[in-house]
Every structure is written in structure tokens, then in C-alpha cells.
Amino acid sequence: MAIEYWSKEGWKALISDYIIPLRETSNKISDFWDRLNDDINEAPFNEIEEDENLKKILLGGVKENGEYTDRSLANFYKMFFGVSLSNLQECIVSQREGITPQVTVTVKGSEFITFVKSIRERTDAILELAYQNGLIDSTSWNAPETELKEIMKDSKKIADLIKEFYDSGLKITLNHNQHTLFLWTIRKITRRYLDVAYPELENEDKFDVLKSIVGLEKYFEPEIEEKTDKDRKVRRDYTIWHLPENSFGWMICGLNEVIWEYLGKESFREDLEFLFENVIDSRNEFMEKAKKSINNWKFPENIKTSDKYGKHISGRSGPWTYTYTISGIMLTSYHQQGCSARGKWSSSSYECNIPLLTLFGDISPALFLGIADVSIINNVLEIVR
Numbered sequence: 001m002a003i004e005y006w007s008k009e010g011w012k013a014l015i016s017d018y019i020i021p022l023r024e025t026s027n028k029i030s031d032f033w034d035r036l037n038d039d040i041n042e043a044p045f046n047e048i049e050e051d052e053n054l055k056k057i058l059l060g061g062v063k064e065n066g067e068y069t070d071r072s073l074a075n076f077y078k079m080f081f082g083v084s085l086s087n088l089q090e091c092i093v094s095q096r097e098g099i100t101p102q103v104t105v106t107v108k109g110s111e112f113i114t115f116v117k118s119i120r121e122r123t124d125a126i127l128e129l130a131y132q133n134g135l136i137d138s139t140s141w142n143a144p145e146t147e148l149k150e151i152m153k154d155s156k157k158i159a160d161l162i163k164e165f166y167d168s169g170l171k172i173t174l175n176h177n178q179h180t181l182f183l184w185t186i187r188k189i190t191r192r193y194l195d196v197a198y199p200e201l202e203n204e205d206k207f208d209v210l211k212s213i214v215g216l217e218k219y220f221e222p223e224i225e226e227k228t229d230k231d232r233k234v235r236r237d238y239t240i241w242h243l244p245e246n247s248f249g250w251m252i253c254g255l256n257e258v259i260w261e262y263l264g265k266e267s268f269r270e271d272l273e274f275l276f277e278n279v280i281d282s283r284n285e286f287m288e289k290a291k292k293s294i295n296n297w298k299f300p301e302n303i304k305t306s307d308k309y310g311k312h313i314s315g316r317s318g319p320w321t322y323t324y325t326i327s328g329i330m331l332t333s334y335h336q337q338g339c340s341a342r343g344k345w346s347s348s349s350y351e352c353n354i355p356l357l358t359l360f361g362d363i364s365p366a367l368f369l370g371i372a373d374v375s376i377i378n379n380v381l382e383i384v385r
Contacts, residue, residue, distance in 0.1 A: 005182055005198065006206035008135065011213055014179045014252075015130050018172045023123035025165035029116045032151060032158065033081055033107075040083075041107035045091060046100045053152040058085055058105065059092075066092045071274070073155055079271050080162065082108030112271060115262045119169065122255045129248050133213065159275060166276060169259050172252075175282050180256055183249045185368050188219060192237035193364040215247025220376045222356060223328050238357050240374070290369040300362045302354065304334065305372065305383045326379040329356045 004010060040048060048054045061072020066089035068075035077083040085091050086104045094101035130136050151157045174181040186194060195202040201210060210216060219242035224235040243249035260283040262268050269279040299305070307319035320338030324331040331354040337347040363383065366372035372385035 002200070003178055003182070004200070005179070006201065006209045006213075008209075008213060010179065011130075012135050014177075015127070015135050018168070018177065019123055019126055019130070022165070022168040022172055023120060023127060025161060025168055026116050026120040026123060028161055029158075029165055030113070030120050032161075033109075033113050033116075036081060036083060037107045040105045043105045045085060045103045045105060048105065049101075054105075056155075057083060057152065062088065062092065064092065064096075065089075076155070076159075076274060079274060080110060080112045082106070082110035082113065084108075111262075111265075111268055115258075115268070116165070118258055119165075119255070122251065122258060126248070126251045126255065129246075129251060133248060135213075162275060166272065170282070173256050173259050173282055175286055180252055183214060183243065183252050184256065184370055186214075186216065186241065186243065186249070187253055187370065188240060188242040188367055188374060190237065190360050190364055190367075191239050191241060192361075193368060194241065195237075197368065214249035215243055216241050216249065217244050217247075234357065238360050240360070240376075287371060290371055294365045294369065297365050299366065299372075299385070300359065303359065303363070303383065304336065305385045307338075308384055321382065324352070324354070324381040326356060326376070326381055330354065331356055331359065331381065 040054065045058070056073055057077045058074055060074045061069045062074050063069060068078070074084075084106050086106055088103075091101040091103045094103075127136065131138070151161075170176055172180060174184045182198075185197065201207050218239055220240040222235055222238050224231050226232045226235060243253065263279065263282045264284070269281070272279045304322040306321040306323075320336060322334055322336050324334045326332075331352055333349060333351050335347070335349045337345070339345055363372060363374065366385065367374060372383055375382045375384070
């Protein structure tokens, strides 16, 4: 059964079934770390070692030589919550010799906690906008206060909470969620291609409802004087729509990108594999599938595309940028600039004669899947891929 993307009910379900659970788990984990930081950061070890739960967190599974075992509780807390001792070896030796350890507890913001807090901030913003758009009835989404001591007594509780958070995060990504995938495909798209991909949205009433929910706006309209029905249809079909910054749709895509960004880091995936098996790079997984889905399509050979920003590697040419001047419905010239492998700057301009509407039609599959992006500012066009 096709999803009715113009229906508010589907978007309400996205909020209640995916965004709120993700926000609740991120809030619990963030709150847990905050309270760890407030209660034990910089505390002398000798003042808290009588607390068996804290002692296990700091020394559980540590070898006699002061090294962590791979699956130790202490290693888990260090990895996920940045909890450790200022000098673990000194603490072990002091305990062995029966003297008071002169070490303190350290609580740092781990990469995992930075990720969790970013997710909480983004889900908060999404829920606030969802409230404004009438998708939820309340602005209160705080979960019950996390019981610090209860979680410390049973390490399985915090592990289960992290697993719940991880699963909720994956479920909102476009790899698994049809509504997120839909928003990704319409981030920047011609009306013609949108109608082909989602025929029901050719209906203007349904399209208008969709716009009001996700925040779609016009990004670019070709300069076509509307004297005939054909003129009006072509202008409509090749108008580009997009999800502007801070729109509901843009925020959901942004949440997906944050999850992708962290899962794209090998070190982050390795940390998660303390609890999970086969943590994958979700962005790479999607992009590989996207490219295979359009394997008979080729990017236009006559169009030059800019390198992604920050792509330059020492000793290699780049990054290069190519910008086209739009005049009416034609690309009339392009400007290229970049840096050679030896560091020499180059800048030059050339004439061209490329139909704008043909270009939009040719690159639409890449825009739809997010493997290319187009920028148009003051009739200057740039394509990045």
C-alpha cells in the first residue's frame, strides 16, 4: 500500500513512533552522564571507593597491571561515558600496597555523549516545530528522572538503554524509514521529477497539504514568459522545489545526516561494537545502493561538476569549482577555478551553449537520490557531487 505523504496522520505517526522514543532515550542517557559529571567528576577515589557500585564502574575488569580487559565494565564506562581514574596504574599499586590512592575520578565528554547530546538537541527542535505545525499536542516530552543509583547497581540497565537509543536512531534513518527517505528525495527536486516519483502529488491540493507539513518552498523558477499553456506547464515542471533550512523536512534530513556522520567514523563504529555486532556505515550503504539503482544512468559528460568542499589532498590537484551563468533558459558560460598539485592557482572562463531544462532533466536522478546537489544564486549555477 502506497504511503500517503500528504496525510498528516502519517507524519504524526513518525513523531510518536520514532522521534519521541529517540528523544526520550537520548535524554535519559544525557541526564545520566550529567549526573555522573556532577556527582563524581574530580572526586578523590578514596572518598568514593566504599561505594561498591562506583568502584565497579572504575575498576571492574581491570587487570593487576592496570590495563583494561576488552569487555570490562570499567572499559565500557570509559568508552561510552568518559569515566576513568586520573592514574589507573597508581590506584592499582596503592591498593595492592594497602595505602590511600592519591588519584581522582575524571568524567569527560566522550564522542558517544557528544553524539547523544546532538541527537537530543535536534529531536527537541523537531518536536517544537511539530507542535507548531499541529503534529503533536504537547511541548512536554521529558522522560521520568533517571535513577542514577539504580542504573549503577545493574550495568545491564544502561547497556539496554544504549541499545534502545541505537535502535531508535537507526529506525529514523532513511535506510529504514520511508518517511525520512521521502524527505531525502525531495530535498531539492524539479516538480516534473517529483510527479514522476510520486504520481499522487501531481494533484495540487495534495501537494499544497504536503508543502504546509514539511515546508517545501520554491528554490528556482526558469525564466519562461507564460503566454501559452505549454509555457505554463514547462515553467511548472522545471521549477525546482526544496526544503529550506529549519523547515520540518530539513530538520528530519539533518537528523539523518548527524546519525550518518557518526556512523561514518570507523573509531565510533568500533566503540559501538562493544555492544553491537556489525555496525555499518549507513551513508555508504545507502549511496552504494543508490548508485546501483541508477546503473544505466550516466551523469551528462558535457557538464562539469565541482569537487566537494574540503576534498583537496596535499600533492594532488583540487578542489576545483565550476559555476555556470544562466541566461533565460540557457547556460551561456562557465567559470572554473582551483589549485594545481603544485599549489598554483588557476582561474578561467569559457563560453558554452547548454539548455537549462535539458540539464535539469539529465541530473534529476542524482538530485533525487542525493548523490549530487545543485546551487543557484543570482543566476549562477553550481553542481557538486
